[in-house]
Amino acid sequence: MSSLRMLLRTLAVAGLSAALIAPSAPVRAEPSVADLTARIERSSAELERIVESYNKLNEEIKTNQASAAELHARIGPLEAQAARSRAEVGRIAATAYKTGGLRTAEAVLDPAGGSLVDRLGTLDRLTRQRQQQIDGYTADQRALLDEKGRLDATLVRQGAQSRAMARTKKRIEQDLANLYDLRRAAYGRATEAPAATPARSAPAAAAPAVSGSAGTAVRYAYGAIGRPYVWGAEGPGGYDCSGLTLAAWRAAGKSLPHNAAMQWDATSRVSRSALRPGDLVFYSGLGHVALYVGGGQVIDAPSAGRNVLKRDMNMMSIAGYGRVG
Structure with a gap:
C-alpha cells in the first residue's frame, strides 16, 4: 500500500473516532450578564415577597405574645376572685348547716337543681347578701373559663405561626443561597461593596x-x-x-x-x-x-x-x- 493511501486511511479512522467521541448535543453558551441580571431581578422580587410574608408572620406573633401576656395578667386576679368566692360559698354552706338550713344550701350548690336564678328564687332562708356572693362566684368562674379559653386559642395560633416562620426562614435561606450564586456568576461577588462612607455622615x-x-x-x-x-x-x-x-x-x-x-x-x-x-x-x-x-x-x-x-x-x-x- 502506498504511503499516500496509508495516510488517507489513518486520517479517515481518526475522523471517525473523533466523531464517535464528540458529544452529540450542541455546546450551550454560558448565560450572559444580561441574562443573569434578568434572572436576579426575578429572583429578588420573589424573595422580597417571601421576606415580607415572614415579616408579617413575625408581626402577628408579636401581637399574639402581647395578647397572651395581657391574658395571663388578667387570669391571675380572676383566679384569686374565684378562690375567694369558693370560700364564701363554703362559709354559707357551713352557716346553713349550723342553722338547720343544710337542705337549702345543698339546693344552691347542686347544679342539677335547675338554673342558678330558679334555685335562688326558691330559697327563703338565705339573705340577699348570700345570693350576691353565690352570683359572684358563678360570674368569676365563667369569666375565668372564658379568659383561659381565649388564652389557649391565642397560644395555638402562636404555635402555628412559629412553625410557619421556621418553614419560611428555611426557604428564604435557600433562595438567598441561589441568588448569591447568580450574583457571583454575573458580577463576581455575592453582594455589593459596602459604602465608602459610614452611615449618618x-x-x-x-x-x-x-x-x-x-x-x-x-x-x-x-x-x-x-x-x-x-x-x-x-x-x-x-x-x-x-x-x-x-x-x-x-x-x-x-x-x-x-x-x-x-x-x-x-x-x-x-x-x-x-x-x-x-x-x-x-x-x-x-x-x-x-x-x-x-x-x-x-x-x-x-x-x-x-x-x-x-x-x-x-x-x-x-x-x-x-x-x-
Missing part, C-alpha cells in the same frame, strides 16, 4: 432641609444609604424595605409595623401630586415600600445583595402613597 449631610418629624425620618434614611440589605432587619447594621421605613419613622417617634402591606394599612392615602418628603411609596402587590425624599426620588433597601440607595421613585409599578400620621 456624608449621606446624612446631603439630606434636604425638611422640618418636623418627616425631616427626622428623611435624615435617617439618608444616613442609611450604603448599608446592606439584610432580610428581616430594621437597622442599624442593615435593613430590608419595610425595616428601613420603620426605622426612619421610629427615629421620628412614630411606630410602624415591619411589613409593607401592614404599613399601607397604618398610613393615610395621599395623591401623587400631594406627595411630601417623608411619605411612603408602595409598589405593586404591596411587596415593596420606600421613603420619598423629594424631587421624584426615594430611598429604599432594594433587595438581597444590594445596599440602601437613593433612586428614581418610578423604578417599578407604584401601587399608591401613604402618609404617617
Whole structure:
C-alpha cells in the first residue's frame, strides 16, 4: 500500500473516532450578564415577597405574645376572685348547716337543681347578701373559663405561626443561597461593596432641609444609604424595605409595623401630586415600600445583595402613597 493511501486511511479512522467521541448535543453558551441580571431581578422580587410574608408572620406573633401576656395578667386576679368566692360559698354552706338550713344550701350548690336564678328564687332562708356572693362566684368562674379559653386559642395560633416562620426562614435561606450564586456568576461577588462612607455622615449631610418629624425620618434614611440589605432587619447594621421605613419613622417617634402591606394599612392615602418628603411609596402587590425624599426620588433597601440607595421613585409599578400620621 502506498504511503499516500496509508495516510488517507489513518486520517479517515481518526475522523471517525473523533466523531464517535464528540458529544452529540450542541455546546450551550454560558448565560450572559444580561441574562443573569434578568434572572436576579426575578429572583429578588420573589424573595422580597417571601421576606415580607415572614415579616408579617413575625408581626402577628408579636401581637399574639402581647395578647397572651395581657391574658395571663388578667387570669391571675380572676383566679384569686374565684378562690375567694369558693370560700364564701363554703362559709354559707357551713352557716346553713349550723342553722338547720343544710337542705337549702345543698339546693344552691347542686347544679342539677335547675338554673342558678330558679334555685335562688326558691330559697327563703338565705339573705340577699348570700345570693350576691353565690352570683359572684358563678360570674368569676365563667369569666375565668372564658379568659383561659381565649388564652389557649391565642397560644395555638402562636404555635402555628412559629412553625410557619421556621418553614419560611428555611426557604428564604435557600433562595438567598441561589441568588448569591447568580450574583457571583454575573458580577463576581455575592453582594455589593459596602459604602465608602459610614452611615449618618456624608449621606446624612446631603439630606434636604425638611422640618418636623418627616425631616427626622428623611435624615435617617439618608444616613442609611450604603448599608446592606439584610432580610428581616430594621437597622442599624442593615435593613430590608419595610425595616428601613420603620426605622426612619421610629427615629421620628412614630411606630410602624415591619411589613409593607401592614404599613399601607397604618398610613393615610395621599395623591401623587400631594406627595411630601417623608411619605411612603408602595409598589405593586404591596411587596415593596420606600421613603420619598423629594424631587421624584426615594430611598429604599432594594433587595438581597444590594445596599440602601437613593433612586428614581418610578423604578417599578407604584401601587399608591401613604402618609404617617
